[in-house]
Amino acid sequence: MTTDQQTPPNETAGEYPKFYYPPENVVENANVTAYAREKGFANADELYAWTIENPQQFWGEMATKFLDWYQPWEKVLDDSNAPFFKWFTGAKTNVVHNAIDRHATGANKDKAAIIWESEQGETKTYTYAQLAAEVNRFANILKSQGVEKGDRVTVYLSRVPELVIAMLAIVKIGAMHSVVYGGFSTEALHSRIEDAKSKVLVTGDGGWMNNKIVELKKITDEAVDRAEDIVKSVIVLKRTGHDITMKEGRDHWWHDLAAQPGMDDPCPTEQMDTEDPMFMLYTSGTTGAPKGLVHACGGYQVQVATTLSFVFDIKPDDVYWCAADPGWITGHSYIVYGPLMLGATEVIYEGAPSYPNPGRWWDVAAKYGVTILYTAPTAIRGLMRFGEEWPNKYDLSKLRLLGSVGEPINPEAWRWYHRVIGKDRCPIMDTWWQTETGAFMITPNPTTPLKPGSGTKPFFGIEADVLTEEGEPATGADDGLLVIKKPWPSMLRTIYGDPKRYVEQYWTRLPGFYTAGDAARKDEDGYYWVIGRIDDVIKVSGYRLGTAEVESALVSHPAVAEAAAIGLPHELKGQAIHPYVILRQGFEASDALAEELRKHVGKEMGPIARPETINFVPGLPKTRSGKIMRRVLKARALGLPEGDTSTLEA
Numbered sequence: 001m002t003t004d005q006q007t008p009p010n011e012t013a014g015e016y017p018k019f020y021y022p023p024e025n026v027v028e029n030a031n032v033t034a035y036a037r038e039k040g041f042a043n044a045d046e047l048y049a050w051t052i053e054n055p056q057q058f059w060g061e062m063a064t065k066f067l068d069w070y071q072p073w074e075k076v077l078d079d080s081n082a083p084f085f086k087w088f089t090g091a092k093t094n095v096v097h098n099a100i101d102r103h104a105t106g107a108n109k110d111k112a113a114i115i116w117e118s119e120q121g122e123t124k125t126y127t128y129a130q131l132a133a134e135v136n137r138f139a140n141i142l143k144s145q146g147v148e149k150g151d152r153v154t155v156y157l158s159r160v161p162e163l164v165i166a167m168l169a170i171v172k173i174g175a176m177h178s179v180v181y182g183g184f185s186t187e188a189l190h191s192r193i194e195d196a197k198s199k200v201l202v203t204g205d206g207g208w209m210n211n212k213i214v215e216l217k218k219i220t221d222e223a224v225d226r227a228e229d230i231v232k233s234v235i236v237l238k239r240t241g242h243d244i245t246m247k248e249g250r251d252h253w254w255h256d257l258a259a260q261p262g263m264d265d266p267c268p269t270e271q272m273d274t275e276d277p278m279f280m281l282y283t284s285g286t287t288g289a290p291k292g293l294v295h296a297c298g299g300y301q302v303q304v305a306t307t308l309s310f311v312f313d314i315k316p317d318d319v320y321w322c323a324a325d326p327g328w329i330t331g332h333s334y335i336v337y338g339p340l341m342l343g344a345t346e347v348i349y350e351g352a353p354s355y356p357n358p359g360r361w362w363d364v365a366a367k368y369g370v371t372i373l374y375t376a377p378t379a380i381r382g383l384m385r386f387g388e389e390w391p392n393k394y395d396l397s398k399l400r401l402l403g404s405v406g407e408p409i410n411p412e413a414w415r416w417y418h419r420v421i422g423k424d425r426c427p428i429m430d431t432w433w434q435t436e437t438g439a440f441m442i443t444p445n446p447t448t449p450l451k452p453g454s455g456t457k458p459f460f461g462i463e464a465d466v467l468t469e470e471g472e473p474a475t476g477a478d479d480g481l482l483v484i485k486k487p488w489p490s491m492l493r494t495i496y497g498d499p500k501r502y503v504e505q506y507w508t509r510l511p512g513f514y515t516a517g518d519a520a521r522k523d524e525d526g527y528y529w530v531i532g533r534i535d536d537v538i539k540v541s542g543y544r545l546g547t548a549e550v551e552s553a554l555v556s557h558p559a560v561a562e563a564a565a566i567g568l569p570h571e572l573k574g575q576a577i578h579p580y581v582i583l584r585q586g587f588e589a590s591d592a593l594a595e596e597l598r599k600h601v602g603k604e605m606g607p608i609a610r611p612e613t614i615n616f617v618p619g620l621p622k623t624r625s626g627k628i629m630r631r632v633l634k635a636r637a638l639g640l641p642e643g644d645t646s647t648l649e650a
């Protein structure tokens with residue numbers, strides 16, 4: 001039963017309101033309320049309508065409201081070569097100026113930028129001035145290793161401040177970072193180095209996760225050995241202090257390079273064209289190798305800063321904590337660049353949420369007086385299973401806003417998060433976006449009435465829709481393809497080295513529109529409900545993995561002739577990987593072999609990709625043209641109808 005009123009939910013009776021309204025003081029004091037009023041609008045809906053009529057004026061205003069520019073733009077949007085859109089053309093900028101330089105020399109210089117806590121309980125605080133000094137030093141180190149404007153530098157580190165420092169230093173000198181998540185493994189790292197052609201790689205001896213050492217350097221060595229002709233220099237951060245091998249001439253300790261003469265000399269921040277590439281980030285797609293999505297220097301900053309201010313409502317005294325990894329787009333936009341552009345204080349916690357006990361996160365939140373917490377459904381579900389007594393031991397009264405990202409949040413987890421963590425007074429910002437979009441696209445703001453499980457409506461200036469394959473609006477209870485109808489500033493610019501694939505992948509299914517690869521539904525109130533991926537992408541604990549990558553890791557094992565991976569629902573992870581495997585002649589199916597294959601995938605790709613089960617099969621359902629029909633495997637596994645199998649091989 002649903003009721004449309006502002007009474008708190010009666011969870012035990014199973015009676016929930018249709019809308020969860022934000023507290024009046026949150027609405028009244030919201031950044032977005034102030035801006036709407038400044039523009040003469042009564043509320044955010046009126047503001048939205050205006051931004052859709054005047055997107056360029058809106059984004060232009062945002063660009064001056066939140067950022068400084070070395071040189072102003074001539075045009076907000078250049079759509080003369082669609083879908084290769086350009087934003088803020090003619091301007092000169094660098095995100096490092098906006099995120100670091102201007103704070104370090106201004107009123108924020110002694111303000112804490114990053115408060116870091118390790119799994120072992122060590123803490124470190126960097127003020128904006130201290131962070132600027134570290135970024136400056138590492139920028140000089142990179143130059144000493146031959147990094148120049150336009151070069152790609154691969155970064156493979158655990159969740160330490162030096163990861164943020166390395167990213168900022170790379171961008172400061174006009175190079176591009178390609179960050180590979182520290183939970184990935186040999187082949188994932190190797191293929192990304194190979195594609196980006198990074199001559200310099202930044203890593204650590206190891207990292208901590210769940211009180212275990214992640215062997216970053218060992219994995220780096222294996223990956224770089226497969227790309228010897230590319231990587232000329234490996235910079236190694238000493239973190240765990242355990243024994244590793246350093247290769248003479250190629251590997252250098254970060255601290256040794258820092259001790260070279262001249263490393264503290266001022267290193268100028270490179271003035272970039274707005275459309276120069278800023279970074280690339282690999283993500284899994286429908287087929288083949290992961291794609292390096294390229295983001296540009298100008299528009300990215302504008303949308304990231306605007307969304308963070310209007311959605312998470314950052315104020316000068318806030319303590320913001322995004323618990324994602326900087327190695328994913330969430331971390332890029334909303335740990336590294338967004339909060340620093342806004343001069344915020346943020347918390348970065350290195351380790352696992354439940355180490356040494358399931359109260360760890362709540363302890364961190366209470367200890368630092370966190371006011372805004374942004375995390376993923378998988379983490380909420382994971383912590384929920386330990387019961388409310390854990391969060392209830394800690395003082396979470398400073399929390400004002402909560403956030404969710406990465407996959408649809410099931411209403412049960414949403415309500416738990418809202419009631420137990422947010423004490424029924426913290427609106428949840430369920431932000432829908434992608435590596436491709438760079439910043440939030442469909443999201444509430446603190447003034448939006450919420451429905452658990454819905455990302456509500458598009459952000460200001462963003463026009464979205466749910467369409468059928470024929471391009472008609474999907475109506476009623478029907479799902480359709482989630483599309484974005486107009487370009488947006490933080491959009492990806494291309495796929496690295498493959499502009500054709502960029503066009504084919506995103507702009508051809510419904511010509512003129514960007515298709516996100518998600519199925520969605522729009523309800524009678526215009527609220528969006530994202531259902532999930534429609535391609536061969538599996539979301540494991542919110543991490544995006546391609547079936548193709550898992551399959552190629554499997555067939556790299558001598559026992560495997562052919563493999564097909566599918567994702568099936570999993571209580572905590574959202575989805576888990578279940579491959580079907582055909583063995584080569586001479587190999588016998590056994591539990592031991594299944595375990596070996598699971599480990600093998602984990603070693604090649606990383607622990608998150610380790611399959612849940614391995615199903616040995618004599619054959620796989622294929623189309624007559626030989627394409628594996630994963631959809632059929634999935635339907636069979638779930639006991640559902642197989643759908644249209646007219647193209648299935650007899």
Ligand code: PRX
Nearest residue numbers: 405406407408430431432433434435530544
């Ligand atoms: O399927 C959608 C899901 O995550 C995909 C994008 O994954 P990735 O590029 O790794 O970026 C994740 C972090 C931005 C989307 O196509 N997704 C992301 N956020 C949500 C979501 N699904 C439902 N609700 C969300 N809030």
